[in-house]
Amino acid sequence: MTSDKIKEVMDACYMAKRVRDMLPSLPGGVTSSHIHYLDTIRQLESMKGKVKVSDISDVLGLPRPSVTKTIKDMENLGFVKKMTTKEDG
Numbered sequence: 687m688t689s690d691k692i693k694e695v696m697d698a699c700y701m702a703k704r705v706r707d708m709l710p711s712l713p714g715g716v717t718s719s720h721i722h723y724l725d726t727i728r729q730l731e732s733m734k735g736k737v738k739v740s741d742i743s744d745v746l747g748l749p750r751p752s753v754t755k756t757i758k759d760m761e762n763l764g765f766v767k768k769m770t771t772k773e774d775g
Contacts, residue, residue: 715763722746723756724765 712718726745730737743753760766 719756720760720763720765723753723760727766 712721723742723746726742727737730741730745734741739750739753739757742748742757743750746753757766757768761768
């Protein structure tokens with residue numbers, strides 16, 4: 687990697703931080719991860735109806751236990767409603 691490329695990457699990181707700092711603060715309990723998950727769930731719902739934890743895990747490239755924990759947190763905050771099926775263990 688050249689020094690010009692390193693400077694370009696560092697400048698982009700600096701600008702990204704500045705943009706993120708300008709965003710309004712999120713309401714209590716809401717994290718940027720929750721927003722990312724909600725957007726992913728919305729997209730998956732429009733394509734296939736019901737969304738499974740495994741669907742979210744596959745799209746986001748995250749381990750299922752992590753997704754399950756975040757979904758449980760989101761359910762406690764009232765953002766999603768998790769429903770089990772007869773096929774669930």
